[in-house]
Amino acid sequence: MTTLYDAPVDDLIEAAAEKLAEEPAIEEPDWLKFTKTSADRELPPEQDDFWTRRAASLLRKVAVDGPVGIGSLRTAYGTAKQGSNRYRVRPRQKVGGSGKIIRTALQQLEEAGYVETAEGEGRVTTGEGESFLDQTATDVLENIDDPELARYA
Numbered sequence: 001m002t003t004l005y006d007a008p009v010d011d012l013i014e015a016a017a018e019k020l021a022e023e024p025a026i027e028e029p030d031w032l033k034f035t036k037t038s039a040d041r042e043l044p045p046e047q048d049d050f051w052t053r054r055a056a057s058l059l060r061k062v063a064v065d066g067p068v069g070i071g072s073l074r075t076a077y078g079t080a081k082q083g084s085n086r087y088r089v090r091p092r093q094k095v096g097g098s099g100k101i102i103r104t105a106l107q108q109l110e111e112a113g114y115v116e117t118a119e120g121e122g123r124v125t126t127g128e129g130e131s132f133l134d135q136t137a138t139d140v141l142e143n144i145d146d147p148e149l150a151r152y153a
């Protein structure tokens with residue numbers, strides 16, 4: 001049986017984002033066009049399907065690392081601060097990703113039934129979420145041309 005670990009990550013996230021776009025619970029909030037993905041960014045995300053890609057990426061991240069909280073996800077989606085430290089001597093500092101984007105996407109994934117809150121531990125995937133990712137991984141491996149990866153299908 002194919003699991004989410006067998007498929008290439010980029011292909012899995014892309015395919016999961018396409019499937020999540022059809023999910024009624026996952027919809028882009030109105031405020032997304034005004035927000036940034038991190039404190040060191042100057043502009044909002046430019047991708048048309050940013051919201052579904054981020055939701056798919058978060059679903060995979062929770063499945064692999066779960067139980068996981070907002071703080072550790074902010075660290076994972078953060079960057080090394082550049083911008084204002086450009087001409088300074090001190091080293092770059094880490095900047096966390098946007099907690100509002102992560103929290104809202106996880107709440108929508110909870111509403112869809114793919115993620116649930118584990119009391120005091122963070123978020124974990126449900127059986128439906130695991131099944132969704134495994135089925136998506138199977139679909140990805142069936143459509144891949146690499147014979148080395150096709151043997152897992």
